[in-house]
Amino acid sequence: MQIYLPIAEVSVDAFLLLGLGGLVGLLSGMFGVGGGFLITPLLFFVGIPPAVAVATSTNQIVASSFSALLAHVKRKTVDFRMGTVLLIGGLIGSSLGLVVFNYLRALGQVDLLVNLFYVVFLGTIGSLMMIESLNAMRRARNPSGPRRARRQHNWVHKLPLKVKFRVSGLYISVVPPLLVGVFVGILSAIMGVGGGFVMVPAMIYLLGMPTKVVIGTSLFQIIFVTSYTTMLHATTNYTVDIVLALLLIIGGVIGAQFGAILGLRLKAEQLRILLALLVLLVCGKLALDLLLQPAELYSVSAGGV
Amino acid sequence: MFRIILILLILTGAARAETIVLGLSQDSVSITATFDGDDILIFGAVRRDAPAPTDDGDLGVIVTVAGPDQRVSVYRKARRYGIWINTDEVEVDNAPSFYAVATSGPLQEVLRDTSDLRQEITIPRAIRSVGATVQDSAAFTEALIRIREADNLYQTQINGVDLEQDTLFMASFALPANLTEGDYVARIFLTRDGRPIDEASTVIPVQKVGLERWLYNLAHSDPLIYGMLSLVLAAAAGWAASAGFAALRR
Numbered sequence: 001m002q003i004y005l006p007i008a009e010v011s012v013d014a015f016l017l018l019g020l021g022g023l024v025g026l027l028s029g030m031f032g033v034g035g036g037f038l039i040t041p042l043l044f045f046v047g048i049p050p051a052v053a054v055a056t057s058t059n060q061i062v063a064s065s066f067s068a069l070l071a072h073v074k075r076k077t078v079d080f081r082m083g084t085v086l087l088i089g090g091l092i093g094s095s096l097g098l099v100v101f102n103y104l105r106a107l108g109q110v111d112l113l114v115n116l117f118y119v120v121f122l123g124t125i126g127s128l129m130m131i132e133s134l135n136a137m138r139r140a141r142n143p144s145g146p147r148r149a150r151r152q153h154n155w156v157h158k159l160p161l162k163v164k165f166r167v168s169g170l171y172i173s174v175v176p177p178l179l180v181g182v183f184v185g186i187l188s189a190i191m192g193v194g195g196g197f198v199m200v201p202a203m204i205y206l207l208g209m210p211t212k213v214v215i216g217t218s219l220f221q222i223i224f225v226t227s228y229t230t231m232l233h234a235t236t237n238y239t240v241d242i243v244l245a246l247l248l249i250i251g252g253v254i255g256a257q258f259g260a261i262l263g264l265r266l267k268a269e270q271l272r273i274l275l276a277l278l279v280l281l282v283c284g285k286l287a288l289d290l291l292l293q294p295a296e297l298y299s300v301s302a303g304g305v
Numbered sequence: 306m307f308r309i310i311l312i313l314l315i316l317t318g319a320a321r322a323e324t325i326v327l328g329l330s331q332d333s334v335s336i337t338a339t340f341d342g343d344d345i346l347i348f349g350a351v352r353r354d355a356p357a358p359t360d361d362g363d364l365g366v367i368v369t370v371a372g373p374d375q376r377v378s379v380y381r382k383a384r385r386y387g388i389w390i391n392t393d394e395v396e397v398d399n400a401p402s403f404y405a406v407a408t409s410g411p412l413q414e415v416l417r418d419t420s421d422l423r424q425e426i427t428i429p430r431a432i433r434s435v436g437a438t439v440q441d442s443a444a445f446t447e448a449l450i451r452i453r454e455a456d457n458l459y460q461t462q463i464n465g466v467d468l469e470q471d472t473l474f475m476a477s478f479a480l481p482a483n484l485t486e487g488d489y490v491a492r493i494f495l496t497r498d499g500r501p502i503d504e505a506s507t508v509i510p511v512q513k514v515g516l517e518r519w520l521y522n523l524a525h526s527d528p529l530i531y532g533m534l535s536l537v538l539a540a541a542a543g544w545a546a547s548a549g550f551a552a553l554r555r
Contacts, residue, residue, distance in 0.1 A: 111391065
């Protein structure tokens with residue numbers, strides 16, 4: 001069934017959009033990533049103008065994250081204190097990122113930079129997670145081997161302004177989570193994503209949070225940062241398409257519920273390997289687009305969209 | 306002297322003896338929620354005050370439909386540092402968002418280049434690009450045409466005008482689903498020997514209606530409310546799904 005999107009000004013199959021939303025929602029519920037890094041490129045492929053795709057995907061992330069967060073709140077796997085610290089950093093970072101984004105747009109190379117950001121960050125994080133998860137699986141299979149202490153004391157524990165994060169079982173400085181929040185906020189504004197794919201590994205490996213609370217807590221931060229971004233896009237560029245968002249959301253919220261159930265059934269290592277594979281897959285696709293000669297060398301951009 | 310003027314007047318009067326009477330299958334195009342492109346039929350007749358001239362060359366009919374003009378940026382990629390990036394850009398000042406041209410016969414028979422240049426009838430003539438700083442800027446306008454032709458936004462239909470007995474004509478245009486809103490201008494040219502002898506034009510408004518119209522207006526006039534609405538909708542949908550699934554599991 002074809003449906004005309006009032007802001008994007010294109011006609012797209014409604015079921016295709018529902019399916020895309022469902023797929024991304026499933027991942028959102030499983031891994032605690034907003035799925036923006038997937039939905040934005042997918043929307044490009046179905047012919048949505050890039051500016052609308054970026055703005056609308058932030059709105060879709062709000063919905064699927066909210067749905068998934070409620071599931072986590074019920075299981076008490078959200079560290080609200082940690083989430084608030086990350087959120088404060090996120091809002092600062094998002095505002096900074098928007099300034100950078102507008103500066104790059106003035107230079108006329110914003111597409112390339114966004115693509116490079118995707119390839120570099122997805123590539124690095126995907127590889128790191130893959131290696132770490134494979135090592136963890138090897139250790140699990142061979143228990144006599146050396147086992148690393150789960151929570152090491154590194155530089156993170158030597159900083160001042162220590163706060164007790166009871167749900168995470170941590171007593172650390174607020175500076176590292178604040179910096180993680182700022183960094184994720186910058187990425188989210190430049191790449192048009194929630195930033196879960198950066199935040200989740202950072203929380204596990206840098207802050208030493210237990211995997212169990214990482215997903216719920218990152219969802220909590222993502223909801224507010226993406227809401228903020230949605231409002232920024234809606235008020236400055238008028239590029240949030242509510243009909244497109246609604247279709248993606250309907251698919252997404254249903255997918256997210258299944259994802260949350262599925263996520264509980266899988267082991268943490270398996271979950272991480274799957275996420276790593278997915279991240280590397282998207283990274284590889286984007287890298288190929290940059291490296292291989294495109295079939296059409298020219299591209300058209302009309303009326304600022 | 307007076308005689309020469311009189312003869313000229315008669316001659317031009319004779320040239321004006323064939324005029325266009327125009328009709329449209331619909332006065333406007335409404336973009337609804339389920340809009341999936343539309344067909345427009347432009348038809349008409351040649352009205353004659355005198356019998357058709359026999360020595361002025363063959364009669365030709367050309368119909369064009371143009372969407373609102375846009376400023377368009379065309380980028381070209383080149384390989385730099387091992388990756389493909391946009392290196393050159395050409396701004397096309399005026400390119401119609403939609404352009405279709407249909408003729409009653411082969412282009413060189415119904416239209417002369419000079420007339421095309423003056424009336425801006427064919428697609429390359431309808432696009433104006435001035436002040437391009439890149440050397441081969443023609444390649445950029447060609448690319449623009451190629452890309453938009455692939456999207457059905459630019460159409461050329463040679464023999465697309467059905468001309469019956471040099472009097473009745475009819476042309477059908479398929480408007481694609483990704484239309485830009487605005488006033489679409491349909492122009493009809495009557496030519497003899499490739500020179501236009503009469504021209505008629507009409508405006509076909511293309512507009513969003515109903516919910517589409519309301520949402521579009523809200524997004525532009527009250528973006529704050531629109532943004533809030535999007536967020537509330539998102540949160541509500543998220544909560545509803547969560548509550549619904551909880552109820553299902555119980």
